[in-house]
Amino acid sequence: MKFPIPHSLEQIASIIQSEFVGDANFQVLGMNEIHVVEAGDIVFVDHPKYYDKALNSKATTVLINKKVDCPEGKALLISDDPFRDFNKLTNFFKPFEKASASIAPSAKIGKNTVIQPNAFIGNNVVIGDNCFIHSNVSIYDNCVLGNNVTIHAGTVLGSDAFYYKKRPEGYDKLLSGGRVVIEDNVDIGALCTLDKGVTGDTRVKKGTKIDNQVHVGHDTVIGEKCLIASQTGIAGCVVIENEVILWGQVGVTSAITIGEKAIVLAQTGISKSLEGGKTYFGSPVEEAREKLKQLAWVKQIPDIIKKIDNK
Numbered sequence: 483m484k485f486p487i488p489h490s491l492e493q494i495a496s497i498i499q500s501e502f503v504g505d506a507n508f509q510v511l512g513m514n515e516i517h518v519v520e521a522g523d524i525v526f527v528d529h530p531k532y533y534d535k536a537l538n539s540k541a542t543t544v545l546i547n548k549k550v551d552c553p554e555g556k557a558l559l560i561s562d563d564p565f566r567d568f569n570k571l572t573n574f575f576k577p578f579e580k581a582s583a584s585i586a587p588s589a590k591i592g593k594n595t596v597i598q599p600n601a602f603i604g605n606n607v608v609i610g611d612n613c614f615i616h617s618n619v620s621i622y623d624n625c626v627l628g629n630n631v632t633i634h635a636g637t638v639l640g641s642d643a644f645y646y647k648k649r650p651e652g653y654d655k656l657l658s659g660g661r662v663v664i665e666d667n668v669d670i671g672a673l674c675t676l677d678k679g680v681t682g683d684t685r686v687k688k689g690t691k692i693d694n695q696v697h698v699g700h701d702t703v704i705g706e707k708c709l710i711a712s713q714t715g716i717a718g719c720v721v722i723e724n725e726v727i728l729w730g731q732v733g734v735t736s737a738i739t740i741g742e743k744a745i746v747l748a749q750t751g752i753s754k755s756l757e758g759g760k761t762y763f764g765s766p767v768e769e770a771r772e773k774l775k776q777l778a779w780v781k782q783i784p785d786i787i788k789k790i791d792n793k
Contacts, residue, residue, distance in 0.1 A: 484512035498567040504557030526564040576659035628666035643700030
């Protein structure tokens with residue numbers, strides 16, 4: 483998430499009432515999660531295990547819960563609770579804006595786009611030309627759709643990320659201030675959910691087709707001309723490269739990459755990154771040919787046991 487205008491380190495510190503280390507006029511341009519940070523961004527870290535990763539990331543301001551040596555060219559915001567203060571910044575720069583109509587006055591709708599009754603189009607949504615938005619679709623604030631996009635009934639674009647911190651009193655939610663971006667010529671089936679990024683974008687690239695009842699987690703990027711079949715669940719921060727096919731009821735864990743032109747057969751559980759150009763099956767996932775050989779051997783176990791018992 484980029485701020486509307488650059489802010490100084492001192493200004494950011496005053497918003498969250500924190501101590502800072504660095505030049506008071508040090509420029510801060512935005513905020514983001516560790517996997518998508520850029521120069522000028524704030525990243526937060528609240529566990530020693532991840533200090534080095536955050537301090538050595540592209541982020542130039544680190545919101546951290548301990549005073550440490552500040553790397554050259556960077557600044558620190560010292561907080562007793564970085565998770566809480568990251569939420570404060572999200573709420574300051576991207577506060578919830580109440581809807582005033584089924585189609586927000588600030589929404590921009592392209593030529594020849596059809597929006598069926600009972601659809602909701604939120605604040606600052608952009609929809610391109612020749613799109614078809616069916617009934618009961620909800621497109622939350624700040625989502626962006628390209629041209630020739632079809633969204634079927636009951637689908638939700640821009641729901642909150644499933645991201646929580648466990649505290650003694652229960653689970654504390656990380657606020658979502660990102661977007662969903664749908665590029666040209668994408669079809670999305672009925673009853674799908676695509677969560678917005680925490681601070682960045684959840685993106686579906688050109689020409690991809692998504693079946694009914696598919697879930698896509700926050701900050702996931704789906705490449706061009708992919709096919710995603712029904713009841714597939716994709717966690718957050720996944721990268722799916724171009725022309726990947728995921729058949730029905732595939733489950734994908736967070737923060738992995740599925741390589742270009744990979745094919746994943748139905749009811750597979752993906753717990754690790756996969757190379758492109760291969761076919762996969764099973765849980766835990768393996769190349770399909772190897773997995774099917776294993777299953778063939780498993781079927782023979784009763785006969786093998788009988789032969790051993792009869793000796």
